[in-house]
Amino acid sequence: MEAKYKRMLKGMARKEKKRRRKKSGEPWFLYMLRCEDGSLYTGVTNNLERRLKMHNAGKASRYTRTRRPVKLLYQESCLSRTQALIRECAVKAFPKIKKEELIFSSQK
Numbered sequence: 001m002e003a004k005y006k007r008m009l010k011g012m013a014r015k016e017k018k019r020r021r022k023k024s025g026e027p028w029f030l031y032m033l034r035c036e037d038g039s040l041y042t043g044v045t046n047n048l049e050r051r052l053k054m055h056n057a058g059k060a061s062r063y064t065r066t067r068r069p070v071k072l073l074y075q076e077s078c079l080s081r082t083q084a085l086i087r088e089c090a091v092k093a094f095p096k097i098k099k100e101e102l103i104f105s106s107q108k
Helices: 003-018 048-057 081-092 096-106
Strands: 028-034 040-045 071-078
Touching: 003 081, 028 048, 028 081, 028 096, 040 048, 040 081, 040 096, 048 071, 071 081, 071 096
Parallel strands: none
Antiparallel strands: 028 040, 028 071
């Protein structure tokens, strides 16, 4: 992972620790999709069902718009948006083989 991303993630983690807000009770999710061309897409959302529908309708991201249909392979619950974004950056830095292992281990 590039140094600038590592610094950004450390800063986000520090801010998260300082924050003393009430929890909204609404979880955030890290998710991975398999696109029609076999590629993987990683993202975060607080409404997984709505976001998956948007991806398949071509309204969610530029990347998946031309690679439809997409299939949800992996989801992971996070306590906050910040934690979900930190985890997303970490997962995006994984090589494809490690992402596939993460997906496979969740389907057991």
